Amino acid sequence: MIREVLKDQRGHVRAAARPPIAAAHLRKDAWWALPLTTFVVLTAFIIYSTWAALQNAHYYVAPYLSPFYSPCISKSCVHSTFGYGLPDMTFPVIGVLSPAFLILWGPGLFRLTCYYYRKAYYRSFWLAPAACAVRDVKGGYSGETRFPLIVQNFHRYAWYVAVIFIVLLTWDALLAFRFPDPRGGTQFGIGIGTLVMWINVIFLAGYTFSCHSCRHVCGGHVDVFSKTPARSSLWHVLTRLNEKHPTFAWLSLFSVGLTDLYIRLVSMGIIRDLRIL
Amino acid sequence: MPTYTMRVFRGDPGGGEFKDYRVETGEGMVVLDVIHRIQATEAPDLACRWNCKAGKCGSCSAEINGKPRLMCMTRMNLFEEGETISVAPIRTFPLIRDLVTDVSYNYEKAKQVPPLRLKPPDPDGKYRMMQEDVDRAQEFHKCIECFLCQDVCHVIRDHEEHKPKFAGPRFFIKIAGLAMHPLDTVDRTKWVGTHAGVGLCNITKCCTEVCPEHIHITDNGIIPMKERMADNVDPVVWLLRKFRGAKGKQPA
Numbered sequence: 001m002i003r004e005v006l007k008d009q010r011g012h013v014r015a016a017a018r019p020p021i022a023a024a025h026l027r028k029d030a031w032w033a034l035p036l037t038t039f040v041v042l043t044a045f046i047i048y049s050t051w052a053a054l055q056n057a058h059y060y061v062a063p064y065l066s067p068f069y070s071p072c073i074s075k076s077c078v079h080s081t082f083g084y085g086l087p088d089m090t091f092p093v094i095g096v097l098s099p100a101f102l103i104l105w106g107p108g109l110f111r112l113t114c115y116y117y118r119k120a121y122y123r124s125f126w127l128a129p130a131a132c133a134v135r136d137v138k139g140g141y142s143g144e145t146r147f148p149l150i151v152q153n154f155h156r157y158a159w160y161v162a163v164i165f166i167v168l169l170t171w172d173a174l175l176a177f178r179f180p181d182p183r184g185g186t187q188f189g190i191g192i193g194t195l196v197m198w199i200n201v202i203f204l205a206g207y208t209f210s211c212h213s214c215r216h217v218c219g220g221h222v223d224v225f226s227k228t229p230a231r232s233s234l235w236h237v238l239t240r241l242n243e244k245h246p247t248f249a250w251l252s253l254f255s256v257g258l259t260d261l262y263i264r265l266v267s268m269g270i271i272r273d274l275r276i277l
Numbered sequence: 278m279p280t281y282t283m284r285v286f287r288g289d290p291g292g293g294e295f296k297d298y299r300v301e302t303g304e305g306m307v308v309l310d311v312i313h314r315i316q317a318t319e320a321p322d323l324a325c326r327w328n329c330k331a332g333k334c335g336s337c338s339a340e341i342n343g344k345p346r347l348m349c350m351t352r353m354n355l356f357e358e359g360e361t362i363s364v365a366p367i368r369t370f371p372l373i374r375d376l377v378t379d380v381s382y383n384y385e386k387a388k389q390v391p392p393l394r395l396k397p398p399d400p401d402g403k404y405r406m407m408q409e410d411v412d413r414a415q416e417f418h419k420c421i422e423c424f425l426c427q428d429v430c431h432v433i434r435d436h437e438e439h440k441p442k443f444a445g446p447r448f449f450i451k452i453a454g455l456a457m458h459p460l461d462t463v464d465r466t467k468w469v470g471t472h473a474g475v476g477l478c479n480i481t482k483c484c485t486e487v488c489p490e491h492i493h494i495t496d497n498g499i500i501p502m503k504e505r506m507a508d509n510v511d512p513v514v515w516l517l518r519k520f521r522g523a524k525g526k527q528p529a
Binding site: 129133141143145150160226242 | 366369371378429431435474478495501505
């Protein structure tokens, strides 16, 4: 047998069979812990955000607007982001349930197609693979070559949309300094909610601008950096930021959910928003 | 001296099993040292491929406790004293014997990569490029071709049917390095989809996790290639290219 194998190595005949090891994996560590945690956290967020979007109430308490309902562009909104409302949107049908569904598709699509979240949910929901060197659960794998997963390759379109939302949420955070004046009009102020909204915008901006597509569009497409110093510098900055993309992905997920929760609880009168200034 | 039970795979394509060896280790020993000690004391016919013992030749790839690693770079003090440590061949490739596999799949894939095709030289007959132009691809040149990334990639490992049309992470970074070369004239964006199967990669980043050279295979190699493919269908990029008058490359 040994002689035969050595002969094979010198010639072009290849060994044909993989190592005859039946076990699906030989890992001894708690490889399942991370995908399980990801599954629990993402499921919890999806359930909460869907519930919050369906409420169509308690998303605004002056001067705070929940990120799930921003921008408020419908006349039926409690608060109008741009000071006036567009005619009530009842189409598509889902908009009847709550204006949040007219908005959430944008950031939702951005997260759904995000390179980092793809890793997270392919591992934790698809189990393809659940962990490194652990056998895929399902056969018939086609990666991102067929519909619907081929759409993942258009992540950058979702990024373009996400950038618009960063502008809108920054505007909301600026408005969070304008508290109603009991004598009429508004006055400058800072509440805990203002800080919550700004932290949320910073984390969301960190997540959006550390995106792989952003890094590519802003400079990664260039082959000769020495001829494009501005794009080269931008690419280097975004590369540093991109290293923190997973961190921002989780921080912004928590911050957007907690910001909505905070505004909801204040709006319902369960907690009181403390004024700092 | 700490003693470990080494559960080493012994066998050939016809069959095999894990055999236990009790080995006493010394300070600073790595798994490869322990395998050599087993060869010297209990199993002189134990087949194992190795060369530099310094993490640079990429020969001693194996799966230690189920994780793809270089045996020469895995220190024994990572493990609890008395622990049973499994050492298996890299499971993605055909077995030759014991811990030795036939990795020629990778050499076949290497041959298929469209080579560098340089621009015409400067008028004085010389080629010039700046250091900052080659810095980005330098990372990919650290690859020692241990093929741990190929071993752990689930497309190759678990879906045999895709092997003919899938190059794997090692070759995605090779392709990316060529695509980012400042003097290259070949457009590999379509080729990487049709012939290298980059669309099969679902970015689960195991290749990056196991790379002993810490190359950011996914973030700096695979994702940029996917983004370059997306450039071809992005109207914003198309407009910018028209505006700048950028010249296209020749398709591979």
